[in-house]
Amino acid sequence: MKSFTYDLKMPVKIASQGKEVEAVSIEVFAPTNQVMVDVGVLDFEFNKARKNAIKESTEMVKGFSVEVIEKIQSKEKDEKVEKLNPTQVVKEMSMNGADLNRCFFALKNILTAGNKERPVCLVDNEKMTAPIFDGLGYDDTKNILGEYIISFLDTSRSM
């Protein structure tokens, strides 16, 4: 099953094997229909932001000559060869009208779904739960959201 591992910048305390320990990484598995409603929210918000970004850039280049537009497009193509990083994805979404609050709630529902036998997200081999999610750093949460979109939703890798 496809998954990604993310190293936490701010370790989170979790209960494991009878002791409270500091977890330093999480593993997130590819979505299944178990979380389709919340994945749909992320997909919708991401595509809404992408649509807004395209609309904005189309309006910006109105009145430019064909040569100038071609130059901009080839420059953009070169830039997009570089892989988008998770922070950039969330920043672009935020700048282009995505509802990040909705996205964070959806992410929480996704990561805390499943059970011990079939979890969606593991925190140092323990199932992600609401109290653990609440203990994550804001930066980490943004990065996990971005990484989730890059890994599982954004097939074109472009805004």
Add this chain to the structure above:
Amino acid sequence: MLGLVDGQVIINNQNIALVPNSVERRYGRGETTVATQSLGAGNVDTVHSVDNTTAKSYFKFSMKVTQENIDAVDAWKLNLGANVIRYIGTDSNEIYEQMSVINDPTYPDSNDAVIEVEFEGNPLIK
């Protein structure tokens, strides 16, 4: 000053719904024995010692009888010495490690009944 009521209880990373005002806890500092020794001429000195055989924490609460709660209690019961309880109260954050359910909980079939759960384990980390 705020009274200590309605703390949040998290067991094994899961938030637990309890019967209000049902939490009772003991830090596990051990019972202290105070003995006296005579110095003569009517003078007495005291000797203080902690009985380490009683130095174990205790955590008790009640839950309503639902199948979800019964399953949770049974999982804790079987998870011998490997439960972690975090209690977040007014200005407090207590961690009880290596806890076991010491009673054998009963699950009454009644709408106003509760399940009583008692844990014991390592002394409190604060």
